[in-house]
Amino acid sequence: MTAVRALVPVRVGVVWLALILATLGSWQLGTDHALTGTDREVATVAVLVVAFVKVRLVGLHFMELRDAPVPLRLVFEGYVAVVCLTLVGLYLGA
Amino acid sequence: MGTTTAQAEASVARPRRERRLPGEEGTWVFILGDLTVFAVMFGVFLYYRGQDPELFRSSQEQMRQGFGVVNTLLLLTSSLFVVVGVHAVRAQRHVLAQRMFLLALGCGLAFAGVKYFEYTDKLDHGFKPATNDFWMYYFTLTGVHLFHVVVGMGMLGFLSVLARREELNDRMTALLEGGACFWHMVDLLWIVLFALLYLAR
Numbered sequence: 001m002t003a004v005r006a007l008v009p010v011r012v013g014v015v016w017l018a019l020i021l022a023t024l025g026s027w028q029l030g031t032d033h034a035l036t037g038t039d040r041e042v043a044t045v046a047v048l049v050v051a052f053v054k055v056r057l058v059g060l061h062f063m064e065l066r067d068a069p070v071p072l073r074l075v076f077e078g079y080v081a082v083v084c085l086t087l088v089g090l091y092l093g094a
Numbered sequence: 095m096g097t098t099t100a101q102a103e104a105s106v107a108r109p110r111r112e113r114r115l116p117g118e119e120g121t122w123v124f125i126l127g128d129l130t131v132f133a134v135m136f137g138v139f140l141y142y143r144g145q146d147p148e149l150f151r152s153s154q155e156q157m158r159q160g161f162g163v164v165n166t167l168l169l170l171t172s173s174l175f176v177v178v179g180v181h182a183v184r185a186q187r188h189v190l191a192q193r194m195f196l197l198a199l200g201c202g203l204a205f206a207g208v209k210y211f212e213y214t215d216k217l218d219h220g221f222k223p224a225t226n227d228f229w230m231y232y233f234t235l236t237g238v239h240l241f242h243v244v245v246g247m248g249m250l251g252f253l254s255v256l257a258r259r260e261e262l263n264d265r266m267t268a269l270l271e272g273g274a275c276f277w278h279m280v281d282l283l284w285i286v287l288f289a290l291l292y293l294a295r
Binding site: 020047054062 | 137
């Protein structure tokens with residue numbers, strides 16, 4: 001384990017832990033069947049936003065897009081923002 | 095004198111990260127294309143969900159979220175193994191690198207195993223692609239994704255062989271990073287599918 005720690009930035013391990021916690025957190029949000037109406041919509045929008053925060057973390061830190069040439073990084077950031085907003089809009093029936 | 099001061103300041107200041115492309119341009123054309131195709135499928139799914147929210151909601155109540163959670167954790171962890179593997183190759187730690195890619199491959203196999211149990215469970219309960227629109231999208235989206243998992247596992251097998259080479263030329267390094275990014279994409283797409291199919295209400 002010490003060998004691995006010296007190899008990989010601590011940041012990557014922190015990102016992995018954040019991804020795991022976000023997964024378990026959104027599972028809680030998504031399993032609350034008692035929710036109705038607006039509460040249910042708020043919970044689902046939160047689930048979608050959390051998913052795209054996770055997507056961005058995977059792209060920037062695992063795919064190393066954080067250190068990629070600016071155009072590629074921007075295309076990825078644009079993808080995350082546009083797809084997230086479009087899906088939230090479609091879900092809410094806008 | 096001026097230069098020395100500038101150099102000293104530069105070394106004290108935050109080290110500027112060197113920007114570089116992981117993999118080759120072609121890999122990114124492919125990955126961005128694939129991401130776009132999936133984005134369209136996500137949108138189509140939510141569009142049709144909007145046409146009959148009650149049907150989709152009642153069908154989604156039948157999803158066993160545990161399957162989705164376990165599979166998300168498996169892919170996130172496999173992605174971490176791949177990151178460690180790539181760093182290990184860069185540090186000439188060939189044996190460790192190979193072990194990491196094989197562990198990631200093992201996570202991929204476990205993911206496919208969970209999917210097998212999940213599909214069997216769904217079919218046993220009478221949920222087939224023809225049952226209704228939700229199940230049609232469920233089987234199509236997860237099926238297309240599973241195909242990517244299988245291709246990705248082949249790639250991880252290849253990376254585990256590549257990892258043992260003493261020297262990697264530029265092309266092989268690009269293959270290694272491109273293959274790693276493909277696997278991260280498989281992980282990334284599942285994150286959205288998990289939210290859309292298992293968690294959305």
